[in-house]
Amino acid sequence: MIGQSVYVPRLLSEIESLAPGHRACIGCGEVLAIRQAFKAIGRDAVVVNATGCMEIIASQLPYTSWRLPWIHTLFENTAAVASGVEAGLKAMKRKGRYDHPDTKVVAIAGDGGTVDIGLQALSGALERGHNLLYICFDNEGYMNTGVQRSSATPYGATTTTSPAGKQSIGQLSWKKDLPAIAVDHRIPYVATACPSFPIDLVEKVKKGVATKGPAYIHVFSGCPTGWGCATNLTIKLGRLAVETGVFPLYEVENGKYKMSYKPETLRPITDYMKPQRRFRHLTEDVIKMIEKRVAEEYYKLLEKAECQK
Amino acid sequence: MAKRVGIETSLAISEVVAACDVDVVAAYPITPQTHIVEHLADLVANGKLDAEYIPVESEHSAMSACLGSVAAGARTFTASAGQGLELMHEVLFVASAMRLPVIMAVTNRAVSSPLSVWGDHSDVMATRDVGWIQLFVENGQEAVDNTICAFKMGEAKNVLLPVMVNLDGFHLSHMIEPITIPEREEISRFLPPFDYPLPLHPDKPVAMGDFAPPVIFSEAKWAQEINIRDSYETIIQTWQEFGQQFGRYYQPVEKYCTEGAETLLLTMGSFSETAMTAIDNLREQGQKVGLVRIRLWRPFPFEELRKAVGSAKTLIVFDRAISVGGPGGPVVSEVKAALYNEPQKPNVVSFVGGLGGRDVTREGFEEIITRGQEIAEQGSPNEFEIYGVRE
Ligand SMILES: Cc1ncc(C[n+]2csc(CCOP(=O)(O)OP(=O)(O)O)c2C)c(N)n1
Ligand code: SF4
Numbered sequence: 001m002i003g004q005s006v007y008v009p010r011l012l013s014e015i016e017s018l019a020p021g022h023r024a025c026i027g028c029g030e031v032l033a034i035r036q037a038f039k040a041i042g043r044d045a046v047v048v049n050a051t052g053c054m055e056i057i058a059s060q061l062p063y064t065s066w067r068l069p070w071i072h073t074l075f076e077n078t079a080a081v082a083s084g085v086e087a088g089l090k091a092m093k094r095k096g097r098y099d100h101p102d103t104k105v106v107a108i109a110g111d112g113g114t115v116d117i118g119l120q121a122l123s124g125a126l127e128r129g130h131n132l133l134y135i136c137f138d139n140e141g142y143m144n145t146g147v148q149r150s151s152a153t154p155y156g157a158t159t160t161t162s163p164a165g166k167q168s169i170g171q172l173s174w175k176k177d178l179p180a181i182a183v184d185h186r187i188p189y190v191a192t193a194c195p196s197f198p199i200d201l202v203e204k205v206k207k208g209v210a211t212k213g214p215a216y217i218h219v220f221s222g223c224p225t226g227w228g229c230a231t232n233l234t235i236k237l238g239r240l241a242v243e244t245g246v247f248p249l250y251e252v253e254n255g256k257y258k259m260s261y262k263p264e265t266l267r268p269i270t271d272y273m274k275p276q277r278r279f280r281h282l283t284e285d286v287i288k289m290i291e292k293r294v295a296e297e298y299y300k301l302l303e304k305a306e307c308q309k
Numbered sequence: 310m311a312k313r314v315g316i317e318t319s320l321a322i323s324e325v326v327a328a329c330d331v332d333v334v335a336a337y338p339i340t341p342q343t344h345i346v347e348h349l350a351d352l353v354a355n356g357k358l359d360a361e362y363i364p365v366e367s368e369h370s371a372m373s374a375c376l377g378s379v380a381a382g383a384r385t386f387t388a389s390a391g392q393g394l395e396l397m398h399e400v401l402f403v404a405s406a407m408r409l410p411v412i413m414a415v416t417n418r419a420v421s422s423p424l425s426v427w428g429d430h431s432d433v434m435a436t437r438d439v440g441w442i443q444l445f446v447e448n449g450q451e452a453v454d455n456t457i458c459a460f461k462m463g464e465a466k467n468v469l470l471p472v473m474v475n476l477d478g479f480h481l482s483h484m485i486e487p488i489t490i491p492e493r494e495e496i497s498r499f500l501p502p503f504d505y506p507l508p509l510h511p512d513k514p515v516a517m518g519d520f521a522p523p524v525i526f527s528e529a530k531w532a533q534e535i536n537i538r539d540s541y542e543t544i545i546q547t548w549q550e551f552g553q554q555f556g557r558y559y560q561p562v563e564k565y566c567t568e569g570a571e572t573l574l575l576t577m578g579s580f581s582e583t584a585m586t587a588i589d590n591l592r593e594q595g596q597k598v599g600l601v602r603i604r605l606w607r608p609f610p611f612e613e614l615r616k617a618v619g620s621a622k623t624l625i626v627f628d629r630a631i632s633v634g635g636p637g638g639p640v641v642s643e644v645k646a647a648l649y650n651e652p653q654k655p656n657v658v659s660f661v662g663g664l665g666g667r668d669v670t671r672e673g674f675e676e677i678i679t680r681g682q683e684i685a686e687q688g689s690p691n692e693f694e695i696y697g698v699r700e
Contacts, residue, residue: 046509048377061525064516069509071380072518073403077373080365084335084377084385085509087361091332091383095359097502098382103511121373124366 008198013039017047022065024057027231029222029238030137031057033195034108037135037219040205043068044100046089048082050109050118051075053144053223054137076117079125079134082107086130104133104209111138111152115178126185126214133208133215136178139223147226151176154246155293156286157278159226164281174293182216183252189215191251191260196222196238200260204251220247228277240272245298250305257305266295313489318449318481319344321488322388322414325453327358328493329460329500331412332383335363335374339393340426341478342416346388368393372400372411379409380517382508384460387411390478391418391425394432398439404471405440406533407518410463411471414456416482417578417629419665427666428478430578430629433606434639440533442472442540443606445577449486452476454557457491461500462547468540469506475606477629479666481579491555499554537608544605561605562613566592570599572623572682573655574674577603577640580629580663587674598678603640611647618648624655625681627674627696629663637661637693656685662696669696 017038024031030053038045049055049072058065059072073081086105092098107125109118114136122134141159142148149162153171158164162171182190189211193201201219208215220241222234229237241247244267249260269291273279282290316324323345326334334353336346352358361378365371371387378385389397394415404411418432419425433443442462446452452474459472476482491499507515521529545561552558563581566588567573576584581602591598601617601624603610618624628638636642641659648654658681663669669677677696684694 044511046381046511056520059516059519061519061521061529064519066516067514069511069514070516071377071509072520073373073376073407074399077369077400080370080373081377081380083363083365083370084333084374084379085381086377087333087335087363087374088378088381088383088385091359091361091378092381095332100511120366121370124370127366128363 027224050078050113052110079122143226323348333378368396372397375411382505384503388414401439408469416478425665434630477579561610565600567599623685659693
């Protein structure tokens with residue numbers, strides 16, 4: 001998969017739904033992931049965006065970077081707004097007042113807007129079975145508001161509200177496993193993806209929008225500003241996250257797990273952690289402990305996928 | 310022609326929402342609103358209403374789903390009360406500022422704590438500044454008529470604002486009354502189909518809900534203020550057209566026996582009907598008293614209120630909510646503000662009552678008027694009194 005990068009531009013659609021000139025930081029993984037995802041989604045879609053980096057960088061009265069119909073209302077209600085859009089279009093289609101039979105409703109939000117404050121609305125939308133695709137762009141923190149922790153922030157990372165200090169190593173809880181929570185809603189499609197693996201991401205988004213019913217895709221998106229790394233490392237860190245087992249790529253179709261990429265052996269976690277300032281304070285012991293836990297989780301996942309073969 | 314039938318107000322509201330051919334209902338149950346949303350679910354389940362019913366997991370999501378559905382161009386209704394309305398709070402501002410005409414019935418209820426499922430106006434008063442058109446109704450017929458009007462006012466192209474129809478929880482929502490529910494054909498002659506000017510549509514992409522830097526935020530708010538102010542004429546015109554077709558007329562401020570009255574009582578909502586019986590009684594005894602009722606709470610009808618108060622000497626304002634640590638009732642502070650610059654203004658006396666479902670009877674309103682007149686003459690050490698409170 002890795003050697004594919006040179007061919008990628010030729011393999012993807014030329015559609016650009018987010019116009020250049022937006023205000024994302026250099027090296028932003030979220031905006032890159034959006035670019036890729038919306039190549040798969042195409043033009044017949046409505047976008048519902050949560051408050052967060054991706055909303056702020058693309059909208060400022062009286063301008064917009066979006067070439068698709070786009071709505072932002074609040075931070076935590078994206079899945080509910082998307083439910084309403086979907087229901088509205090459905091009713092109007094039935095009554096002959098809406099002329100596109102297949103418009104896709106796509107909700108996009110950061111990890112904060114998904115795993116924390118928006119979890120209830122998301123759970124409701126998944127449970128009710130709306131025909132929509134929800135994509136979480138996970139940069140492992142509340143970046144828009146100045147790099148605060150979320151429940152998707154990894155153990156040991158220092159953020160502005162989980163600072164490392166004399167009495168603390170930083171974030172003291174383990175990353176919430178939202179894809180698993182989505183799977184437990186028994187929805188037809190759940191996947192993880194990362195813009196460092198663009199073909200994989202695009203294929204998953206295609207599956208997600210083609211799904212009848214709710215689909216959830218969790219996209220690991222590097223954030224140089226929040227992670228304290230060089231701006232040219234976003235892609236590399238995404239790959240390393242996958243190769244170290246920190247962020248495994250898989251999909252779950254109708255409850256059936258399938259790994260998308262299986263490294264022969266997991267790379268040492270330091271390869272991934274070292275270039276990032278948020279982990280720099282961690283001692284070897286702590287890093288070892290994290291590495292052990294990451295491996296355990298990874299093999300558990302692998303086993304689940306193998307058992308279901 | 311529509312028949313007059315005995316029906317619970319809540320059910321009548323659901324029936325008329327169905328007759329307005331709503332496309333989407335997104336709602337979460339809360340006493341005393343439940344009968345409205347249950348009956349709507351029933352109408353959908355039995356094919357009597359062709360709509361998407363979204364049984365959301367909270368009121369925050371109910372209002373959020375309503376935003377999405379209106380933005381898509383669908384006629385949308387919800388209902389709530391008390392805690393539910395408070396949970397929606399943040400979303401209410403967005404509906405008005407983004408000009409998404411969600412129509413909502415609020416069966417007014419007290420707000421915790423202590424928990425109370427019973428009626429008062431604390432819930433709606435806490436949403437005073439959310440930018441919605443807010444109407445108050447006094448009986449079942451008014452609730453039905455104003456629900457129809459709400460769709461027409463809110464969805465008018467020059468308005469495009471959400472509308473809240475307030476009716477007292479239990480005291481009105483659960484009353485069985487003789488009500489005429491207009492037929493679908495009659496309603497469709499009055500209410501045009503919803504035609505949202507720029508819905509979310511892939512053929513003509515629009516961006517809704519951009520953020521505003523300081524250089525443009527004030528302008529956005531000023532535009533909103535002009536928008537709701539200008540809606541006033543459409544509101545009046547809608548009531549006028551409704552009256553012409555259905556024979557029932559509504560005014561932003563309603564008067565009762567105000568002719569020659571020296572003392573006026575001011576009320577809002579269903580308690581006004583009880584207050585009228587008190588006025589009748591006192592008038593029979595030769596007292597020069599009258600009643601003013603505010604029906605249109607937002608946009609606030611400043612001119613009509615001033616005219617209705619006229620040259621009365623005493624104005625006793627009865628609030629069903631308390632602004633704790635403040636001026637007593639929220640209505641009285643607005644009324645005082647509306648009259649402050651008038652060269653001739655009445656002595657304004659403030660009463661709070663009917664909190665958390667406590668009834669105020671005809672005798673109660675008579676006592677309030679008598680005590681109010683006393684305070685007007687002799688003054689009082691208190692900014693306001695809570696009627697019937699035990700110390
Ligand atoms: C109800 C509410 N609480 C808090 C905020 C402030 N806020 C805006 S965006 C944000 C964090 C966004 O984080 P995330 O969803 O992870 O997206 P990111 O910016 O990292 O892409 C916060 C806390 C808000 N807008 N609304
Ligand atoms: S803070 Fe991070 S997620 Fe936000 S725009 Fe910058 S790089 Fe992207």
